[in-house]
Amino acid sequence: MAGIPPTTAERRDYDDHMHATVIYGPHDVRVEDVPDPVLVHPADAVVRVTHACICGSDLWAYQGVAAREPGQRIGHEFLGVVESTGADVTGVKPGDTVVAPFVWSDGVCEFCREGLHTSCPVGGFWGQPGSDGGQGEAVRVPYADGTLVKLPSGLGDAELVKILALSDVMSTGHHAALAAGVRRGGTVAVVGDGAVGLCGVLAAHRLGAERIIALGRHDARTALARRFGATDVVPERGDEAIAVVRELTGGQGAHAVIEAVGTEQSMRTAIGVARDGGAVGFVGVPHGGSAGVDIGDMFGRNVALRGGVAPARAYIPELLADVLAGTLDPSPVFDATVGLDGVPGGYAAMNDRKALKVLVRPHGGAV
């Protein structure tokens, strides 16, 4: 496709190629030379990626559980600087620092106006065939005005790393907390001690939950859960975990449960620890099918199941305000940093649970 000439040219100092992460199959993630992104539509922008990261959901593709076409780009969380904009773009300009949610969307359709940007009819996921992924030097952003959130100028690196987490993991934790109906003074259980679960703890704490029970057994992760606001840690799993959570809650279970894994067992546990009349907010990409959804138990106890792919674009402004105010900091979920060449190793580290969540700096720079 021929590129539309940018309204402003502030090109990176390369030839027509850049480096980006490409997935070929299970355990086969490579960093390769790919064409530089160019403006294709007048609503596009090209963003130079300064901060990206690897998501737990990328591991489903890495493990081969979620199918990918060989050669697809990968990575859906990024923050960077606008390099060029199409003729229709008015909300951002070259030089602006921006954060992208993990789904692009036009910002003007009925769903976007309602705050469900993930259902925008022209929306899409970074890395889907024909699009760039976040784990690369630059990204062509469709519907730049609808998709990107402009950041204040002059932010330091530490602030940018916090804000990077809003692109997915923190927004997803927040979505789970809302879907689970977390309320001030309530009791929350969080199934899953990955980065999303930990951000669910942080989101529940932010929303005023009084008691937050984190289910997990990895010391570093449960320590972070406590730092994020967990009041109790339950290392048990399955039926034992259900029994312990019930014991901790006077036999009743938790008003709100965050399911942040996506397996049959995690869903079964989440429903099992919910209090009658409560809700499970599920954000773990469901790879367990519905076998863990005990509909008879849900029916008898009026337990609701709510959630899904988080409309991060809807949440970023509110969460960003808290980050800028200094009251919200999800950045401790990043416990390793790599350059672009280190991305395949980052996948392996996360897959082996040696890293919780890996920060990627495509253009280098120390933490």
Added chain:
Amino acid sequence: MAGIPPTTAERRDYDDHMHATVIYGPHDVRVEDVPDPVLVHPADAVVRVTHACICGSDLWAYQGVAAREPGQRIGHEFLGVVESTGADVTGVKPGDTVVAPFVWSDGVCEFCREGLHTSCPVGGFWGQPGSDGGQGEAVRVPYADGTLVKLPSGLGDAELVKILALSDVMSTGHHAALAAGVRRGGTVAVVGDGAVGLCGVLAAHRLGAERIIALGRHDARTALARRFGATDVVPERGDEAIAVVRELTGGQGAHAVIEAVGTEQSMRTAIGVARDGGAVGFVGVPHGGSAGVDIGDMFGRNVALRGGVAPARAYIPELLADVLAGTLDPSPVFDATVGLDGVPGGYAAMNDRKALKVLVRPHGGAV
């Protein structure tokens, strides 16, 4: 067990036996001589049943899909006159006309105070082993103060028949509508043209839904759906029904979906016709397991699943006010009437879909 002497004696004019409906197995429902109910606990009342009915959920037992011990009583919807009360009962007295929800509850526990009477720790279902069923001459009512709703004196039979529907079917339709998030001006789809589905239509209309799409293909039932407020009737099923509902809603589906069947296919259809970000309110006793719960579809489109056994006790006062004000009349769901001896035939008629819902007059009386 020895009975506690009633504080007031206004006994029925029989010996120590009465007639009640007993289930022995699939298609084996009998009306038999059983002991008269007597007060056992100080919080009990004995109610002489003037109006009862047969529920679609009774058919699950009748068909053998839901297990029952041979000899269990059956019937969980009734209205009648208080005959005697235990020493602790203060809210009703002999001679009062009362309606019972389909679950008894103490009215004072945490769940009852929250309006989730179906989760009362000492609650139970009429007909469970050791209890009376509604399809009989009289019922011992545990926790009479918490369970029974006293009606104004002097109501005519037509009003009482309307109020009988609040014991389950109308309250369940209302629960489904609330669980589905029906809102003024919204679009609702109702899966199931049984009495609960039809009451779901009526409940959605009462809550101000602008468009109500009833899925059903039986002329008499869809006619009643239209009378209750349905604006559209879709006779198709399964994927075809999903396609038609989407076509009727500009491709989007319904904001709120009422699932009033409980099979795998009905659940699949309900989720399929929901608009992104919408909710399915499910009240059909789930006999299809979770196979119809497409968790991947729910995830991608943020469709919620909420509902369960309806806390009718919480809803009766509000719905009763509307019946008494003349703005709510669910009684057209009753399309046949029998005396107690006609109950087995009533089951057969409903099972053969020759009757929608059968009214039972244990002590006779014409409609």
